[in-house]
Amino acid sequence: MSHPNSGPSLTPPDWLHCGHGTTPEDPVGCRGIHVPGHTACLAHLADPDRDTYLASLAPGTDIDHRGTPFTEPLLDALLNSLRDPATRHPRLGNARFESATFTGDARFMWATFTGTARFTSATFTDGAGFESATFMGDAWFGSATFMGGAWFGSATFMGDAWFGSATFTGDARFESATFTGYAGFGSATR
Secondary structure, three states, rough: OOOOOOOOOOOOOOOOEOOOOOOOOOOOOOOOOOOOOOOOOOHHHHHHHHHHHHHHHEEEEEOOOOOEEHHHHHHHHHHHOOOOOOOOOEOOOEEEEEOHHHHHHOOOOEEEOOOOOOOOOOOOOOOOOOOOEOOOOOEEEEOEEEEOEEOOOOOOOOOEOOOOOEEEEEOOEOOOEEEEEOOOOOEEEO
């Protein structure tokens, strides 16, 4: 089985990106979108700026972290800032994580996405936990790569759910998941 080139893409993303860590071999560097008002992505913001940004978020806020490299602690900090005090679970508005990379467990359990959730071309290097998550708008996971387990048990998809061309290399579990709209898994592989 052949594997695609794992080297960096020489094509920059379509958004203003961080560029942290550019080298002659990787002239684009970090592809994470700028945090509003800054010239770095969430992963590469200075700690005080990151803390200020996270403190500005409230449950239901629209977020855009396309291309951002998330560690487990960074994702936990983001989701904690979006936690609804009434339910104690994260509540996100429109959430853009296209081409983001999640290293460590990505725990979106019990999260509510009130807008569109976009994880197109995202990479989950370890577990991706979406158990009991609610997607009120469309959920886009097309061309996402799940290298560890992908757990969507008891998740509720109220809009359309797109998993076309997604790659699952570990367990993919959708037990008791509810799909109200269209659910597309065309060309998904395991």
